[in-house]
Amino acid sequence: MPRERSTARAQERVAATRDGLVQAAATVFAERGYHPTRVSDIAEQAGVGQGTFYRHFSDKRQILDAVVAGTAERLQSVFTDENAPEQIDSLAEYRERASDMATRVFELIAAEHREMGFLLGQLPSVDDDGAATLDFVHGIAAAMIAEYYRIGIERGFFRADLDIDAASIAVIGMGLSAAWKILRNPADTGFRAQYRETVVEFIVRYAAVDPTIAN
Amino acid sequence: MPRERSTARAQERVAATRDGLVQAAATVFAERGYHPTRVSDIAEQAGVGQGTFYRHFSDKRQILDAVVAGTAERLQSVFTDENAPEQIDSLAEYRERASDMATRVFELIAAEHREMGFLLGQLPSVDDDGAATLDFVHGIAAAMIAEYYRIGIERGFFRADLDIDAASIAVIGMGLSAAWKILRNPADTGFRAQYRETVVEFIVRYAAVDPTIAN
Amino acid sequence: MPRERSTARAQERVAATRDGLVQAAATVFAERGYHPTRVSDIAEQAGVGQGTFYRHFSDKRQILDAVVAGTAERLQSVFTDENAPEQIDSLAEYRERASDMATRVFELIAAEHREMGFLLGQLPSVDDDGAATLDFVHGIAAAMIAEYYRIGIERGFFRADLDIDAASIAVIGMGLSAAWKILRNPADTGFRAQYRETVVEFIVRYAAVDPTIAN
Amino acid sequence: MPRERSTARAQERVAATRDGLVQAAATVFAERGYHPTRVSDIAEQAGVGQGTFYRHFSDKRQILDAVVAGTAERLQSVFTDENAPEQIDSLAEYRERASDMATRVFELIAAEHREMGFLLGQLPSVDDDGAATLDFVHGIAAAMIAEYYRIGIERGFFRADLDIDAASIAVIGMGLSAAWKILRNPADTGFRAQYRETVVEFIVRYAAVDPTIAN
DNA sequence: GATGAATGAGCATTCATTCAT
DNA sequence: CATGAATGAATGCTCATTCAT
Numbered sequence: 001m002p003r004e005r006s007t008a009r010a011q012e013r014v015a016a017t018r019d020g021l022v023q024a025a026a027t028v029f030a031e032r033g034y035h036p037t038r039v040s041d042i043a044e045q046a047g048v049g050q051g052t053f054y055r056h057f058s059d060k061r062q063i064l065d066a067v068v069a070g071t072a073e074r075l076q077s078v079f080t081d082e083n084a085p086e087q088i089d090s091l092a093e094y095r096e097r098a099s100d101m102a103t104r105v106f107e108l109i110a111a112e113h114r115e116m117g118f119l120l121g122q123l124p125s126v127d128d129d130g131a132a133t134l135d136f137v138h139g140i141a142a143a144m145i146a147e148y149y150r151i152g153i154e155r156g157f158f159r160a161d162l163d164i165d166a167a168s169i170a171v172i173g174m175g176l177s178a179a180w181k182i183l184r185n186p187a188d189t190g191f192r193a194q195y196r197e198t199v200v201e202f203i204v205r206y207a208a209v210d211p212t213i214a215n
Numbered sequence: 216m217p218r219e220r221s222t223a224r225a226q227e228r229v230a231a232t233r234d235g236l237v238q239a240a241a242t243v244f245a246e247r248g249y250h251p252t253r254v255s256d257i258a259e260q261a262g263v264g265q266g267t268f269y270r271h272f273s274d275k276r277q278i279l280d281a282v283v284a285g286t287a288e289r290l291q292s293v294f295t296d297e298n299a300p301e302q303i304d305s306l307a308e309y310r311e312r313a314s315d316m317a318t319r320v321f322e323l324i325a326a327e328h329r330e331m332g333f334l335l336g337q338l339p340s341v342d343d344d345g346a347a348t349l350d351f352v353h354g355i356a357a358a359m360i361a362e363y364y365r366i367g368i369e370r371g372f373f374r375a376d377l378d379i380d381a382a383s384i385a386v387i388g389m390g391l392s393a394a395w396k397i398l399r400n401p402a403d404t405g406f407r408a409q410y411r412e413t414v415v416e417f418i419v420r421y422a423a424v425d426p427t428i429a430n
Numbered sequence: 431m432p433r434e435r436s437t438a439r440a441q442e443r444v445a446a447t448r449d450g451l452v453q454a455a456a457t458v459f460a461e462r463g464y465h466p467t468r469v470s471d472i473a474e475q476a477g478v479g480q481g482t483f484y485r486h487f488s489d490k491r492q493i494l495d496a497v498v499a500g501t502a503e504r505l506q507s508v509f510t511d512e513n514a515p516e517q518i519d520s521l522a523e524y525r526e527r528a529s530d531m532a533t534r535v536f537e538l539i540a541a542e543h544r545e546m547g548f549l550l551g552q553l554p555s556v557d558d559d560g561a562a563t564l565d566f567v568h569g570i571a572a573a574m575i576a577e578y579y580r581i582g583i584e585r586g587f588f589r590a591d592l593d594i595d596a597a598s599i600a601v602i603g604m605g606l607s608a609a610w611k612i613l614r615n616p617a618d619t620g621f622r623a624q625y626r627e628t629v630v631e632f633i634v635r636y637a638a639v640d641p642t643i644a645n
Numbered sequence: 646m647p648r649e650r651s652t653a654r655a656q657e658r659v660a661a662t663r664d665g666l667v668q669a670a671a672t673v674f675a676e677r678g679y680h681p682t683r684v685s686d687i688a689e690q691a692g693v694g695q696g697t698f699y700r701h702f703s704d705k706r707q708i709l710d711a712v713v714a715g716t717a718e719r720l721q722s723v724f725t726d727e728n729a730p731e732q733i734d735s736l737a738e739y740r741e742r743a744s745d746m747a748t749r750v751f752e753l754i755a756a757e758h759r760e761m762g763f764l765l766g767q768l769p770s771v772d773d774d775g776a777a778t779l780d781f782v783h784g785i786a787a788a789m790i791a792e793y794y795r796i797g798i799e800r801g802f803f804r805a806d807l808d809i810d811a812a813s814i815a816v817i818g819m820g821l822s823a824a825w826k827i828l829r830n831p832a833d834t835g836f837r838a839q840y841r842e843t844v845v846e847f848i849v850r851y852a853a854v855d856p857t858i859a860n
Numbered sequence: 861g862a863t864g865a866a867t868g869a870g871c872a873t874t875c876a877t878t879c880a881t
Numbered sequence: 882c883a884t885g886a887a888t889g890a891a892t893g894c895t896c897a898t899t900c901a902t
Binding site for chain 2: 897899900
């Protein structure tokens, strides 16, 4: 089947061009910001002609969706990959898990600090849909954190009267601050370690029936 | 001296026109965002001609500074007006003060939600200077919170081993999350009260030598 | 009222710029055709910047309406100005009137041959609306010619069994052919005179009860 | 000779592709007009790739020539096929012949109304060469009609003092009007019959020595 | 000082044409 | 020969800025 093989190869090439454009857009959006970036900047960065851009995306807004989808997916995967809260049985385990996840989130932010900075700093400014996308990511994260709190109460090492919803939002806020700081200085691993400990402490001391147990 | 009087009046009128433009810019920037807003939109909203805009501001970027200065000033004043941490002598007082300030910040955000939304959502996307301005506001707030922690340790009702810098950043994050939520639903006073309590609880339980004292 | 006077002058200047653009568009549309003409061609011909074009017309299609309206109006005025068919009382007068009107139409076509050529040759190619506009002009002319036939029958010097509608269309066709020829050679006054006589002869011999009366 | 046979088949296929493209171009040109039609529209309509278009035609203008040649040829064949004016010997025969030819022309226009509409409405707008092509067709038709008039005079049933050139042009005009009307409503066979009779009457009454003979 | 008409640099987008597969 | 992805010149249109009144 020489036909099919060549078709497959052609499809690969098309996909490669498209991916290159998305990658290029992620780069220049993060560098210059969405609005100041011209389509020609993206094409140039991708090493293709301007017309090629329009073969793959109808306009600048469209490629943004592809860029954001990729970044948001990587961010969400931190929370979802092998991180079911059901496996936590003690406050000590909870501490460990929270610390792990904070580490992973902070590492991802540091590693993709430009993309994440774009997500936080630029997406709301694109349009209402951009802001809505960020809202959606917030919501996902909040729901996930709330689930951890629920399990903690259920298992008896978190006090039953804590405000799950408000606490989830507060925890997300600590993450936002972390992101803000990391984005300014992605190489400062010391801050990340220090801040992670503090965040865990905040979470545990706020929620634990007896925070001293696992201290 | 009819001369001087007329001059004074003229100066007043000029200042009024200028203020009207800043107010108009704040409104349309908040509505549409900085980049999509045209200078003609600002002039139209202010009820003056486009040429008048350029009598008062050299370009679009300039009026943004005036807009941001006003908004940021109102935000900072919440932290500085009659709020010296030296006056706090007990954990109970600390709680009360923290609750008061959270209330004031949340009220301000709700009252000027569009301007504050612009600050958080749009300013980083304008240019590096815009992001720096937001950084600066963050820094001010962090320093102020840090001072409160320092006093708490000094007066003995906060544990000495807490991480002042990291904690300050975490508290700012909780404020960011609050802002995010309030901006989406400025009329929900219930959320504000509930979240305020949770934040105070986070702060006190994290830092207090014996959180139960004032419970 | 210095205010009002300056406003009136300003309005004049605006109208002058607009008229200049319409004039320029008529010229370049006639020269190059509608589709190949760029907005910048029109602006250049009018001696203004491209942006000025868009102050007065939303796009290329819009200015075409203004151009066509002017040309069509001049064309229709030939038929309507002081040309009521009621004043015709004899075949001899009818001949004279037909000859007069043919002369006037042919002169107009010769004088504005580029604009008229545009109307006939380019308008249908612009879009459906362009074709409809030409249809409309056809309809106006046909109705007017039909009215002349009706009067002729009423007054008794045209036979009653002639087909008014079909004949009107045929007469318009003779006019179209004239236009076609005149557009190719606007300076040939000899052809115009010769063709005019033939057309009158066609009309009279087709319709007259006794064509020889006024011969 | 399997070689030659396969070559012959290949040539056939090439010709078929080419014809398909011309047919497709005729269709989409008639639908959208020449300028708004994209090469990709033609290729898509023909069911081939864009590249294939350029294997058969050097550019968009080239295929127009092929389209126009076909349409014009079919139009001209109405006048030339088995229609030598030498075979006419009486006014009655002349009437019949004129009626026949009008019928055939009108039928062709109705049958290929989109292609003919393109010829009349779009060709002059393509470029000077397009207008010249239409001029050429006009000239052919005029010459043919003139020949009929010449024969009529020669045979004595047309008056000797008629203006052959002007009359030919007038008759073409009646055809143009017919085309215009038919193009707007190709299904209206009633109009065609009615208008045909009127045209014949115009022609005969204008030219005949004694029009009443064959009435 | 105020005005808004005029300006043109800048950018998004289209589409005829090329060419590697 | 056929294909359709890639190309970039060409062009419509926007909008920050200027300036004559």
